[in-house]
Amino acid sequence: ARVMATIGVTRGFGDHDLKVYNSSIHIKPFLSCFPEVRVYDLMQYKHQPDDVMVMGTDGLWDVVNDQEVADIVRTILSDYKPNHPSRFTKVAQELVSRSRGVLKERGWRMANDKLGSGDDISVFVIPLGNQRKGT
Incomplete structure (x- = not known):
């Protein structure tokens, strides 16, 4: 439910400087702005x-x-x-x-x-x- 126990995925798109809770690891590389898309004909x-x-x-x-x-x-x-x-x-x-x-x-x-x-x-x-x- 949370990326690296820190942030809900939808909340992290603009949070460029956010780090994993209690660490110096940046979250941004673990998030993608590309949605999964499925087409139903x-x-x-x-x-x-x-x-x-x-x-x-x-x-x-x-x-x-x-x-x-x-x-x-x-x-x-x-x-x-x-x-x-x-x-x-x-x-x-x-x-x-x-x-x-x-x-x-x-x-x-x-x-x-x-x-x-x-x-x-x-x-x-x-x-x-x-x-x-x-x-």
């Missing part, structure tokens, strides 16, 4: 109306796994008709809400009583279905 696959791509920050993925996300997506989408204008927004809201949890006397807790995310949580739910060639 929408036209290569047939998608159903409920097929989505979920992109989220570590605040989401720190506390839920792929299967839990898929289950939440499936459950929320089944509550709305395919043409409902905010169905994907509702999925994103639910993912954020479940990852944060509810405030209890012992802090933010999820439904299973595990700690909720203490990090920022941003979620994009991107519909993949109904894509047409040339659009």
